[in-house]
Amino acid sequence: MIWATVLIGSATCFLLKLAGYVVPEHWLEAPAVRRATALIPVALLAALVGIWTFTTQSEVTVDARLLGLATAVVALLLRAPFLVVIVSAAAVTAIARAMGWLP
Amino acid sequence: MTTFEDTRRGIVRDAIGIGLGTGAYALSFGALAVASGLSVLQTQALSVLMFTGASQFAMIGVLATGGVAVVAIATAALIGTRNSFYAIHMAPILAMRGWRRLPAAQLTIDESTGMALAHEQNGSGGPSAPGDQRPARLAFWATGLSIFVLWNLGTLIGAVGAGLLDDPAIYGLDAAAPAAFLALLWPRLGTWPMRLVAGSALVAAVAMTPLLRPGIPVLVAGAVGVAVGLVSGAGRAPRDEDTEALP
Numbered sequence: 001m002i003w004a005t006v007l008i009g010s011a012t013c014f015l016l017k018l019a020g021y022v023v024p025e026h027w028l029e030a031p032a033v034r035r036a037t038a039l040i041p042v043a044l045l046a047a048l049v050g051i052w053t054f055t056t057q058s059e060v061t062v063d064a065r066l067l068g069l070a071t072a073v074v075a076l077l078l079r080a081p082f083l084v085v086i087v088s089a090a091a092v093t094a095i096a097r098a099m100g101w102l103p
Numbered sequence: 104m105t106t107f108e109d110t111r112r113g114i115v116r117d118a119i120g121i122g123l124g125t126g127a128y129a130l131s132f133g134a135l136a137v138a139s140g141l142s143v144l145q146t147q148a149l150s151v152l153m154f155t156g157a158s159q160f161a162m163i164g165v166l167a168t169g170g171v172a173v174v175a176i177a178t179a180a181l182i183g184t185r186n187s188f189y190a191i192h193m194a195p196i197l198a199m200r201g202w203r204r205l206p207a208a209q210l211t212i213d214e215s216t217g218m219a220l221a222h223e224q225n226g227s228g229g230p231s232a233p234g235d236q237r238p239a240r241l242a243f244w245a246t247g248l249s250i251f252v253l254w255n256l257g258t259l260i261g262a263v264g265a266g267l268l269d270d271p272a273i274y275g276l277d278a279a280a281p282a283a284f285l286a287l288l289w290p291r292l293g294t295w296p297m298r299l300v301a302g303s304a305l306v307a308a309v310a311m312t313p314l315l316r317p318g319i320p321v322l323v324a325g326a327v328g329v330a331v332g333l334v335s336g337a338g339r340a341p342r343d344e345d346t347e348a349l350p
Contacts, residue, residue, distance in 0.1 A: 010153040082283075
């Protein structure tokens with residue numbers, strides 16, 4: 001099942017790229033389509049931030065991941081490289097759990 | 104007067120630099136994908152075949168929270184729609200015919216398009232002859248190929264490395280995923296309407312998680328965010344918005 005998801009998802013993403021080279025330009029140039037396309041990544045990525053930070057299974061939870069996310073915000077404000085953002089978030093979360101501050 | 108030969112060296116150097124940056128980033132993708140339950144081979148297949156970072160992260164993000172396949176595919180595809188617009192912009196610059204459009208399409212991502220646009224000539228002079236698209240073409244191919252190689256290498260190292268850990272949760276890797284999504288989102292949060300879009304989508308996703316099947320809240324929250332954006336006037340800037348490169 002994961003293989004099917006990986007392959008169909010990859011094929012879809014490839015066809016979306018190819019579409020821009022083969023379909024007539026005006027199909028995709030409608031202003032509403034352009035605006036929605038700029039908004040979609042922002043909305044979906046923000047939704048994933050929320051779900052990965054504040055939910056466990058299908059419950060709303062607050063745990064050490066919140067400290068990790070706060071660390072990521074500080075790192076991003078300091079213009080830290082991507083890998084530093086990720087590692088510092090994971091490290092603070094692991095420390096908070098080890099110290100028993102948050103589950 | 105600078106010639107194309109002079110600009111070429113600079114373009115290739117920049118392309119390798121960007122490739123190294125995204126390669127470092129692929130380490131975390133590889134590690135997170137394996138922690139999310141994908142095999143090393145499945146993880147590598149995503150980096151070779153999907154090859155568009157935000158969609159890859161989103162797909163493993165939905166799968167890891169128990170989302171069904173259709174939702175994972177839809178989320179990845181929706182995030183990948185911006186590549187269609189990059190391709191529209193690149194088509195006249197690359198002027199490809201026939202099968203050559205296939206590799207061009209696969210390499211059409213945020214960074215390769217961004218680099219090409221930085222070197223695009225509009226007939227107004229610049230380092231090369233007016234209207235000369237060789238620097239833009241070179242920037243596209245050099246950046247795309249450099250990232251393709253180093254992104255896949257980084258994915259492999261990250262995936263194999265994560266597989267060696269006993270329990271990734273001990274290392275706080277479950278907090279690495281939201282941090283990765285936030286880092287992908289960050290460069291797009293430059294305006295207040297965009298922050299409103301992100302905030303409303305985040306709240307909607309969390310609020311709907313107890314009510315809907317896994318994965319579905321991401322799509323519903325995405326629709327809420329887009330609706331909020333269309334009403335509030337976010338994303339109105341015509342050209343720059345959709346060519347804004349991810350880190």
